[in-house]
Each structure stands twice: as structure tokens, then as C-alpha cells.
Amino acid sequence: MIGITGFGGYLPRLRLSRQAVAQANAWYAPNFAGRKGTRSMANWDEDSITMAVAAARDCLGPAEDRQHVRAVFLASDTLPFAERLNAGIVAGALTLADDIDALDMGGSQRAALSAVVQAVARVQSGAGDVLVLAADDRKTRAASPQELDYGDAAAALLIGRDKVLAEFLGAGTLSVDFVDHFRATGEDVDYHWEERWVRDEGIGKLMPRAVTAALQQAGVNAAQVDHFIFPSSFAKMDAQLAKACGIRAEAVVDALLDRVGDSGLPHGLLLLAHVLERAQPGQVIVVSQFGSGAQALVFRVTDAIASFQPARGVGEWLARGAEERNYTKFLAFKGQLQLERGMRGEQDKKTALSTAWRHHTALLGLVAGRCEVTGSVHFPPSRLSYDLGSPLQDTQKPYKLADRSAKILSWSAEYLSYHPAPPHHYGQIDFDGGGRILMDFTDLDVGEVDSGTAMEMVFRVKDVDERRGFTRYFWKATPVRAASVNP
Amino acid sequence: MATGIKDKVAILGMGCSKFGERWDASPEDLMLEAYNEAMADAGITPEQLGAAWYSTHMEDVGTGRGGTPMSIALRLPNIGVTRVENFCAGGSEAVRAAVYAVAAGACDIALALGVEKLKDTGYGGLPMAQVGTYIPQWYPNAVAPANFAQLASAYRTKHGIDAALLKRAISHVSIKSHANGAKNPKAHLQKPITEEQCMKAPIIAAPLGLFDCCGVSDGAAAVVVTTPEIARALGKTDLVTFKALQLAVSNGWELQSSQWDGSYVHTARIAAKKAYQEAGIRDPRKELSMTEVHDCFSITELVTMEDLGLSGEGQAVRDVLDGVFDADGEVPCQIDGGLKCFGHPVGASGIRMLYEIYLQLQGRAGPRQLADPKTGLIHNLGGQPSQNVCSISIVGLEGA
Numbered sequence: 001m002i003g004i005t006g007f008g009g010y011l012p013r014l015r016l017s018r019q020a021v022a023q024a025n026a027w028y029a030p031n032f033a034g035r036k037g038t039r040s041m042a043n044w045d046e047d048s049i050t051m052a053v054a055a056a057r058d059c060l061g062p063a064e065d066r067q068h069v070r071a072v073f074l075a076s077d078t079l080p081f082a083e084r085l086n087a088g089i090v091a092g093a094l095t096l097a098d099d100i101d102a103l104d105m106g107g108s109q110r111a112a113l114s115a116v117v118q119a120v121a122r123v124q125s126g127a128g129d130v131l132v133l134a135a136d137d138r139k140t141r142a143a144s145p146q147e148l149d150y151g152d153a154a155a156a157l158l159i160g161r162d163k164v165l166a167e168f169l170g171a172g173t174l175s176v177d178f179v180d181h182f183r184a185t186g187e188d189v190d191y192h193w194e195e196r197w198v199r200d201e202g203i204g205k206l207m208p209r210a211v212t213a214a215l216q217q218a219g220v221n222a223a224q225v226d227h228f229i230f231p232s233s234f235a236k237m238d239a240q241l242a243k244a245c246g247i248r249a250e251a252v253v254d255a256l257l258d259r260v261g262d263s264g265l266p267h268g269l270l271l272l273a274h275v276l277e278r279a280q281p282g283q284v285i286v287v288s289q290f291g292s293g294a295q296a297l298v299f300r301v302t303d304a305i306a307s308f309q310p311a312r313g314v315g316e317w318l319a320r321g322a323e324e325r326n327y328t329k330f331l332a333f334k335g336q337l338q339l340e341r342g343m344r345g346e347q348d349k350k351t352a353l354s355t356a357w358r359h360h361t362a363l364l365g366l367v368a369g370r371c372e373v374t375g376s377v378h379f380p381p382s383r384l385s386y387d388l389g390s391p392l393q394d395t396q397k398p399y400k401l402a403d404r405s406a407k408i409l410s411w412s413a414e415y416l417s418y419h420p421a422p423p424h425h426y427g428q429i430d431f432d433g434g435g436r437i438l439m440d441f442t443d444l445d446v447g448e449v450d451s452g453t454a455m456e457m458v459f460r461v462k463d464v465d466e467r468r469g470f471t472r473y474f475w476k477a478t479p480v481r482a483a484s485v486n487p
Numbered sequence: 488m489a490t491g492i493k494d495k496v497a498i499l500g501m502g503c504s505k506f507g508e509r510w511d512a513s514p515e516d517l518m519l520e521a522y523n524e525a526m527a528d529a530g531i532t533p534e535q536l537g538a539a540w541y542s543t544h545m546e547d548v549g550t551g552r553g554g555t556p557m558s559i560a561l562r563l564p565n566i567g568v569t570r571v572e573n574f575c576a577g578g579s580e581a582v583r584a585a586v587y588a589v590a591a592g593a594c595d596i597a598l599a600l601g602v603e604k605l606k607d608t609g610y611g612g613l614p615m616a617q618v619g620t621y622i623p624q625w626y627p628n629a630v631a632p633a634n635f636a637q638l639a640s641a642y643r644t645k646h647g648i649d650a651a652l653l654k655r656a657i658s659h660v661s662i663k664s665h666a667n668g669a670k671n672p673k674a675h676l677q678k679p680i681t682e683e684q685c686m687k688a689p690i691i692a693a694p695l696g697l698f699d700c701c702g703v704s705d706g707a708a709a710v711v712v713t714t715p716e717i718a719r720a721l722g723k724t725d726l727v728t729f730k731a732l733q734l735a736v737s738n739g740w741e742l743q744s745s746q747w748d749g750s751y752v753h754t755a756r757i758a759a760k761k762a763y764q765e766a767g768i769r770d771p772r773k774e775l776s777m778t779e780v781h782d783c784f785s786i787t788e789l790v791t792m793e794d795l796g797l798s799g800e801g802q803a804v805r806d807v808l809d810g811v812f813d814a815d816g817e818v819p820c821q822i823d824g825g826l827k828c829f830g831h832p833v834g835a836s837g838i839r840m841l842y843e844i845y846l847q848l849q850g851r852a853g854p855r856q857l858a859d860p861k862t863g864l865i866h867n868l869g870g871q872p873s874q875n876v877c878s879i880s881i882v883g884l885e886g887a
């Protein structure tokens with residue numbers, strides 16, 4: 001049996017209030033006045049790579065040994081690098097083995113489903129699990145419908161043979177050049193054609209063919225579908241499609257548009273991960289997406305479903321959001337508003353690539369060195385260990401810190417330097433079991449932390465070298481949070 | 488067996504430029520200002536200098552690298568000039584080199600001069616430093632106020648001190664220095680401030696507000712040193728001699744291990760202990776007449792009082808608020824206004840601290856003169872609490 005052996009998701013903490021956007025733009029676009037709810041909004045230091053890492057960690061859990069993952073497929077239409085393997089950065093952050101396959105995929109909103117099909121094929125032909133990741137962090141024009149409709153998110157599925165939670169039953173695919181929207185290489189925002197044409201000629205005619213083909217291959221009757229996923233920001237499009245396919249109305253899965261928005265490419269897997277959190281053995285799930293054709297996948301939930309829980313899960317990510325009513329913050333984070341940075345913002349962020357490679361396990365994987373003699377943990381790892389005694393040489397072994405509990409020893413929040421989200425919080429973090437790093441904090445509010453506050457590690461954008469177009473990544477500390485009550 | 492530096496080297500003369508926003512002066516002008524005063528005070532000609540040490544931190548906005556900028560600025564007679572750089576403690580390092588050269592007999596008379604031209608950056612505060620190619624890839628893009636502000640959170644947590652009380656205590660540190668600076672015509676900032684002004688000032692790096700941060704200043708300071716014998720032969724009396732010169736440098740323990748609690752400066756405690764030993768001081772609070780400490784931020788001065796053994800553990804808040812370190816207190820600190828108000832031209836600061844103690848010991852400090860001082864301590868810190876160089880020097884009247 002081949003299928004889903006793990007799942008996870010990720011939603012950025014910030015949820016932009018649509019009302020705040022509509023109010024700010026009311027002078028120009030009064031037609032959005034009635035928009036309600038929130039959309040997820042990546043922090044300034046999040047992108048498709050960091051969100052994919054977060055979803056992967058949600059799926060894989062704090063496992064020390066990830067040798068079972070033999071391939072990682074990263075699907076995204078907003079990959080930060082056109083050349084430099086984005087999936088390779090993710091693999092490094094996850095401390096996956098060097099000898100895995102890592103692949104970037106994209107080009108349409110159904111690319112994540114294509115990635116799942118390819119993952120199934122790979123598992124069929126070889127050993128080991130395939131980690132399928134999907135993430136998008138899309139840009140939109142101010143006062144456009146997409147600004148309100150879109151959201152930022154990521155999802156992860158582990159495809160394998162052991163302890164399958166949902167068996168892959170079949171797929172239906174159409175690859176045709178139906179252009180409902182497009183974005184040329186190098187462009188920031190999508191260009192959309194008329195909604196009515198997309199509904200009637202596109203989704204209305206192409207999607208039923210893919211869904212029907214998938215059900216046929218799966219040997220499942222449409223009426224047997226328990227969960228039907230079709231993310232679309234078009235009102236009731238999912239219900240219309242279900243009806244057209246003969247799927248029961250109550251099977252239609254809420255697309256989270258009121259809280260998250262439509263995250264695009266990852267949205268199908270995000271909803272799938274959310275459904276799997278509550279799915280019962282024997283239930284049939286169809287996940288389908290539209291884009292340069294149509295695709296649908298069919299799964300049947302197994303008895304093993306209760307044996308797995310993601311580290312947080314989509315449900316908890318949903319619950320731990322913080323409403324953001326500051327529209328200019330959204331614009332600035334998406335690079336659409338040039339804020340004055342002061343002269344300190346002129347600092348050159350050139351990255352020495354030779355240095356980055358020399359220290360890549362420490363930088364990408366947050367791997368420290370632990371002295372085998374004294375047990376002291378050093379970050380960055382070094383040839384000499386020191387523990388208020390004599391230095392010991394070449395005694396350190398790799399020691400992962402990313403999933404260890406940590407707390408703040410000392411901190412400050414400063415308004416002096418240029419920082420995209422002032423004040424710039426940073427401080428000394430002590431890890432349980434040893435290890436200390438003076439590091440940046442992220443995703444927190446002023447007054448939220450103090451010495452002793454429990455923190456966890458997140459993989460984020462460290463700096464962007466705008467002159468050369470290079471993004472460097474590192475880990476940051478963020479408060480360990482219980483789910484908030486709002487929104 | 489090392490015998491220490493005590494009374495082996497004396498100060499022949501000192502000079503210090505006016506500190507501040509010296510829009511009128513180039514680094515060369517600042518150097519000349521300090522040098523002229525020091526040489527006139529010493530009563531010697533350039534040909535009598537055997538060697539020179541030159542401290543400047545930020546070559547990118549200042550004078551450039553190497554020894555030539557000073558040799559050219561002062562038209563020195565082709566003697567050895569060596570640039571020393573050790574963060575904000577470079578000034579004390581130039582002094583240490585000059586004093587050791589004289590003590591070693593390598594030269595009779597040596598010059599140490601520090602200078603910094605910070606006000607040609609185009610903005611307030613210190614420039615952002617580039618620190619190699621690895622550190623920027625993981626370490627926060629840190630600024631000095633937030634590095635030192637962290638002392639506050641750790642100190643407060645360790646000793647269970649209310650945040651408002653600590654804020655009031657560090658405010659008192661600054662209020663005291665402003666009161667002292669008001670009596671110093673060479674100081675950058677010469678206006679007294681109130682507690683309300685200090686407590687309500689805009690936050691720079693929590694909990695430090697504007698008045699918790701020292702001035703970013705242009706300036707230069709110079710000292711000419713020689714042996715006590717030569718000083719006397721040149722007609723000097725009431726000699727000020729070096730009693731101790733110590734430097735302790737972090738080796739990564741504070742930064743990486745989980746043993747340092749972040750509430751004090753580890754190197755300061757090591758350097759202080761060695762300096763007291765070298766100078767033969769048993770009870771610093773009783774034996775020191777005054778201190779000039781590295782008050783880059785108010786919280787630094789507060790924890791330094793404990794690092795130097797002038798306050799007990801967790802007692803500095805109470806001592807500061809009780810006025811122990813005020814001008815009329817038991818051990819006056821920053822009688823010249825300190826980094827806070829005299830100003831902080833990085834490479835010059837250690838020598839400026841020495842300048843004030845020298846003036847005080849010679850009874851030449853004007854309206855801020857202390858009654859009958861005998862011994863003074865200089866604490867010059869470079870870097871940040873978790874990784875730094877800490878220089879502690881003790882000077883006093885010969886025989887004291």
C-alpha cells in the first residue's frame with residue numbers, strides 16, 4: 001500500500017484584516033467595502049522556502065533521524081530562486097541526508113498535486129519516503145481583488161509505504177493551455193481573465209473530467225466521497241463542481257477562505273492536511289485543483305489514521321493567528337511600499353558563498369557541536385571546546401538544536417538600526433541540555449517576552465541582499481505559544 | 488616572576504581635545520589639539536619621543552589604517568608608530584604599550600594617543616560594523632545599545648529587581664554624569680538633566696532611553712610617559728604613576744556556554760582582581776579615591792560597580808540611588824561626565840579617562856576638583872557584555 005504516511009501545514013501568524021484593507025483603499029476602490037474576515041500574511045522574514053520548512057517540520061515532527069526521507073519535492077509558484085535549488089535549501093534546514101533527490105516544481109496551481117503523483121510513482125519504484133512540500137507567498141497589486149482573496153501558506157505530505165494513513169487510490173489529470181491567469185518570468189503579480197469565462201469554460205468543463213477520471217481509476221463511486229476539496233475564491237464554485245461530479249454537497253470541504261484566503265498552489269494540500277486531522281478510517285477524500293488544466297487525487301483513510309498527529313496541525317496554526325490591521329505593514333512586507341530606512345539601511349548584505357558552504361550544516365540545519373568529553377554544546381561548532389577549564393580539541397560531534405526547548409537569558413528590543421519590523425528584538429537563547437546562541441527573535445509583540453520566556457526555533461530569512469538578489473536564511477527564536485482565542 | 492608595573496612608569500604630560508560634535512575639526516586637527524597640550528604639559532620636544540602608540544577604532548570613517556595617519560598628522564620624527572585597535576578599549580591599550588615600552592627600557596619617553604572622528608558618518612550613533620563573512624550569516628545585526636541593554640533584563644531577573652526601580656537607578660547614573668559634565672568645559676554634553684527627562688526619553692533599546700546612552704563624539708587624547716627618574720630630572724614633582732595595567736579578553740565562554748548568567752561582565756571581574764593585586768589594593772571601596780568607568784550605557788556603569796567590587800552582588804541599585812558614586816559620594820564615578828557627557832570618541836576614551844584622573848591627582852580639575860584624591864581606577868571596556876576586552880588600570884600619586 002502506498003499513500004500518505006504523514007502530513008502537516010503552516011500558516012503565518014499574521015492575519016490581515018480585509019476590513020482594514022478595504023478601509024485604507026476605500027477612496028480608490030469602494031467596491032471592497034463589504035469584505036470581511038482575514039487572510040494569512042507572511043511576515044517580512046517568511047517566503048515559500050521558510051513556510052515549506054515550517055510545514056515539513058509540522059509533518060515530520062522533532063525526529064532526530066530523518067534518513068527515511070529519500071526525496072523532497074518542493075512545489076511553489078513563488079520560489080525565491082530561479083537558479084539555486086530551493087528544495088536544497090529546505091533539505092538543508094531539515095537536516096535531510098545529502099544523498100537524497102531534491103526537486104523544485106511549479107508552473108501551475110495544481111503543481112502540488114502533480115508532485116504527489118510523482119512521489120507515488122517514485123515510492124512505487126524505489127525505497128524510502130518522499131516529502132512533498134507546497135508553499136506560496138504571492139504578491140498582488142494594492143486595491144486588487146487578489147490582495148483580499150489570496151493568502152500565504154504551506155503544506156506537507158509524506159508519501160511512503162509504512163503505516164499509511166490514507167491510501168492513494170488514483171488520479172485524473174488534464175494538461176491543457178487554458179489560461180485563466182498568468183505571470184511571466186520576472187513579473188511580480190498575476191494577470192487574470194474574466195471570471196465568468198473561467199467558471200463556465202474552464203473549471204466547469206475541465207474539472208469534472210479530471211475528477212471523474214480520478215474516481216474511475218480509484219474505483220470509487222462519486223457518491224462515496226466523504227471529503228471533497230476544491231479550493232477556489234469564486235463563490236460556491238466548489239459546491240457547483242461537486243454537484244456536477246455527483247459528489248454529495250455535505251462532502252464539500254470548507255476552503256478556509258474567510259480566515260486564510262486562497263493560498264494558491266499549496267491550498268489543496270493545506271485543506272487535505274486539515275481534513276486528515278479529523279478524517280475517519282474508510283473515508284474517501286478527493287483533492288482537486290485547477291490550473292493549466294485540471295487534476296484530482298483520490299485517497300482512502302486507513303485504520304492507522306489515529307496513530308499520527310502533526311506537530312501542530314492546520315487546526316492549531318489557524319487558532320494561533322494574530323489579526324493585523326496595519327495595511328501599510330502588509331504592503332511593506334510584500335515589497336510594495338518603500339519605507340525610509342535611514343542610512344543604517346544602506347549596509348551591504350553581500351554573502352560570502354564560500355563561507356556559507358563551509359558552515360552550511362550550522363547555518364541551514366542549526367547543527368551545533370557537542371563535546372563528547374564534557375557534554376558542553378557549542379554554536380557555532382568549533383574545533384576547540386571550552387568549559388571554564390582547559391580547551392579540548394576535536395571532541396565535538398554534530399548536535400541538532402532546532403527542535404530543542406529553549407528560553408531567553410537576556411534580550412532587548414531596539415529602534416536604532418534599520419529593521420523591517422521594528423523594534424528589532426534579539427537576545428541570548430539558552431537551550432535545554434546546553435547550547436547558547438545570541439539570535440534574532442521574530443513573530444512577537446512588544447512586551448511579550450522577558451528573561452525566562454520559553455522560545456522555539458523557526459527557519460527564516462536572515463537578510464536580503466537586494467543589490468545582488470540573494471536571500472540568506474538562518475534560524476530565529478519565537479515565543480512558544482498556545483493557540484490564541486482570536487481570530 | 489613578574490613584578491608588575493607599580494610605580495615603574497610616570498605620566499610626564501597629558502592633553503585632551505574638546506570632545507563633541509567637532510564639525511570644525513578633522514581627525515588630524517583633533518590629534519594635534521591633544522598632542523600640543525600633552526607636549527606642552529610634558530615640556531619636551533618631538534625629538535625626545537622614543538616611540539608612539541596610536542589608537543583608533545573605525546578606520547573607515549576616521550583616519551585609515553596603520554601608523555602613518557598619526558605620524559603624518561603630527562609630523563613625528565620618523566619614530567615607531569603602531570596602531571592599536573581593541574574595540575572601545577583601544578585607548579587604554581595604546582597606554583599599556585607605551586608604558587610597557589618605557590618599563591622595559593626600550594625607550595625613555597613614549598607617546599600614546601587616541602582619536603576618533605565619528606561625526607562624519609551622516610547620522611547619529613555608531614556606524615554599523617562589518618564583522619567578517621561568517622558572523623553576519625547568523626548573528627543578529629546587533630547595535631551597541633541592545634547588546635548592553637541585555638545586561639538589564641538578566642540583572643533584573645537574577646536579583647528579582649522591579650523593572651521600574653532598575654530604570655530609576657540607571658536614570659540616576661545618567662543624571663549624576665550630566666551634573667558632573669556640566670562642570671567640564673571640554674565635555675560634549677554640559678547640561679544637567681532631571682529624572683523626569685531621563686525616565687520619559689524615547690526608548691533606544693529597551694529599557695535604555697536616549698539619556699541612558701553615551702554621547703557619540705569626536706575627540707582625541709594623549710599621554711606622554713617616562714620613568715619617574717627621568718620625570719624628576721625634567722623638573723616634575725607630584726608624580727602620577729601607574730599602579731596596575733590589566734586586560735582580560737573573552738574567549739567565547741560567555742557567548743557559548745550556558746554558565747554565564749548575562750548579568751555582569753566576566754572579564755571585568757578577572758581584570759579587576761588582577762589589577763587590585765598588582766596595585767596592592769585590598770579594599771577598593773575604601774582605597775580608591777575615584778573611578779572613571781566605561782559608562783557607554785547607564786546599565787553598564789551600574790553592573791560595573793559590582794564587577795569592580797565597589798558594590799556587593801545585587802547592591803549596586805541601592806548604592807547608586809544612595810549617591811555612593813555621586814560627586815560628593817564615597818567613591819565618585821565619572822567626575823568629568825564620563826562617556827555619557829564628556830563623550831565617547833572610541834579610540835580616545837581610555838586616555839580621556841586617564842586624563843581626568845591625572846588632573847584630579849594633580850589638583851588641576853578646576854570646579855570639579857575632588858578633595859585630596861590619591862588613587863584612581865580606569866575601567867575601559869570594548870565589545871559587548873557577552874564578548875569583550877576589559878582593561879583596568881590603576882594610577883595614583885607616587886608612593887600612594
